[in-house]
Amino acid sequence: MPTLFIEQHSQGLAFYINGNLQFDTTDEAIYHEHLVVPAISLAEQRFPNLPLRVLICGGGDGLAARDVLRFNQVREITLVDYDPDVLELGRTVFQPYNQGSLTTADQSPLGSDRVTVYTQEAFEFVSNLPDACYHVVICDFTCPTRPEETQVYSLEWLTEIRRILAPQGVLAKNAVSPQQTPAAFWCLYQTALAAGIHTKPMRVVIPSFHHHDYGDWGFLLGSPTAIAPEELTSLKFPNNLQVLQVATWIDVFRFPATMANDRHLINLHTLDCPQLFYYLLNSHFSDREIDATVKPIESEDWLDFLAIQESGTGLIGTHDPLEFESMIQVWLDHFHPSQSGSTSVPAPASLIPVQHPYHDPRISQEWLGYTKALLSEIDAKQLLSKLVDRAQELPPQLAKDLKQLLEKVRSGQPLTYISEHTAELITILSVSLLVANLAAPDAAFAKGFSGSSYRSGYSSGSSSSGDYYYSDGSFGWLGFWMTMIGGMWLWNLYKNRDD
């Protein structure tokens, strides 16, 4: 179960799950009113005089439920949250802030028989619901900190949400920061569009989130039926809101073009080919290989999604970039640029993406400089022997090359050539060692070391010992680099033996 922490301060409290701020009572109204009020108001407008049924997924703190209860037309609220500890806080410590939304009428002023709470996984709960059974679904989940927590952001999840919504029903979804993790934000947007939900992205400034460097925060407002701009400009809000104002709230649909223009390049997040966690950890567009032919965006350009009605790109990735084989493939693509069409120098984030929320691209960059040192740990003779013992499982040419290499190593003949296949194998070995070290969060911090820079890693890999090996000239720069490193590694085998 996640860890919970309540920070008391002079103006109220701040609540953290796994160390991530969920809300601060000083400004939580900005978050919850934007998440809840437009969605329910739109539903009221679309279903006049009809008793509304609302499903809240997550939201165990009771704050979203509080704002849903503002609407008299809502007759039934179902809240499903898997964490009983958060729900208990919602009924006790948070009661002064949620006005008792999770309690019954006899327990608090806002307590209501309209709310039914289930302690259950939302995906499982929703899967068992009939079609078109809710007018509004509000997703108020925590921002994922582990890959398994991204399921409730997937295409499969949103397809289920679309199924349980009435055709004119409304989805309101807490997203991620379009400012700090733009690729992740637009991934959620594209995923919602792909699920058949016409979606409007929203961008909101929440001071406590900014204080934690989360940046502007994002929400999605959607419906299986397209949302016309005039529907949103004519919404009527309940009285006594703290933040939302009819006259100004639609500014939330305006995004700087620099934040949104690359949204068409982003893959969907699916259970079969997850992308969201990769985007969250490696989100900035600047980390990708930039196409220099694209016209630079003027900084004053803005996009207004109130008017934009677009269908999704439906781009589904071919692989999960955080999978080991995907990382290997990126390296091999740059190893053989003529075959893959990849001619640019890759960003470090694409060679070794960030794998853990505690890490950042600087760590990956630094680790690239350790490649040679990691290889030098390996007993090449022992590894070659193991591989040759299983030669029948290797590609025939590689098996042949390795046998020859092992014979040379054993007999002490000079190494004058590394085949392309061997260099590829050394590349795979290098990436394996890098990934293994970066997979263990504590190992990645490299305590106590002065740290080599990305640049020094490259220069150390190509600075000396060039007489001992050569490539056949068909590799890209990465192939050349790996051949050099691999050659040095094998040469050291001789050197160490002589020592």
Add this chain to the structure above:
Amino acid sequence: MLSSESIQLDTLTICELGLDDRARWDQFNQSLPTSCFMQSWAWADFKQIEGYQTFRYGIFQQETLVGGGIFYFYPRPHSANLLIAPGIPCFTPGYEVIGMELLLEQVKQLLPTLSAIALRVEPLFLQKPPFLEKFVRAPVDLLPSETLLIDLCPDEAEILANMKPKGRYNIRLSQRYGVETEFTTELQNIPRFYDLFWETVERQQFFGEPYGFFINLCQTLFAANMAEIGLATWNDQLLAAILVIYWGDRATYLYGGRSSLYPHVMANYGLHWAAMQRAKSKGCQVYDFYGYTQNPRHNYAKFSQFKRQFGGKPVTTIGAHDYFFYDQLTDLLINTLRKLAQP
């Protein structure tokens, strides 16, 4: 002390430790001269909250605990992983050779499910012992292998006398200014600590762990009475904060931060001196500054200059060492080649 030759393998048993073994394991580990807090039960609990799997083994001769280790594994959906064990080996003297053999055999039984290609250990030894012969030096460490230790055994006057004149002077200066210090396990001080920590991370441009890490760490270690936050205030303004871990005879200054305001009151000096006094009062014999360098071009050079003013003895341990599982590494390479060959 037993000689390693006199211990028969069949007289020892190794088994996974359960919660009932917690006190015995902690007591055993703290009694070792190279004991490390990362081998404590509470630290392993903290790491579990952080997403690690932990494997806690004890080696027994009859009913007596003579060795063991806590191993950490961060599960990933691929086969390129490390098993790490900072602070091991942990053995009663004489049991190292046979104990290490047993531990490695036990760890190898985990490999089919864990997919680790290597085990990384980091003992607090000053020289590499023969029983780690098959381990090779890792390019990076899990702990700062170079550190600065202050001997807390002498009386306070002598500890002060052993400091550099500037250190003594600055401590007294902080006292003259009236810098106040306190040590606490009150969780509401985590944000106070973290604000200063993060301010320092940004100023010094280090990698810093996020807030959630400290919430988990403090919630776990405070409950085990293993750590405290130290705070230094002047005129009601928080100027310095540190996190100290107590384990065995050692107090370790694990994290810290200071405000850039009012440097002339030397709050940081006053706080570390108070931390040393407190550690001594708790029975600690060593104050570990946890990271130090004598290399002026090292990332640690700047704060090592600060630490040096407290005197002490620089100590360099052998650093992290890796034991490679070549069968697993071969599996990984062959399976990867096979997957890449698939259309």
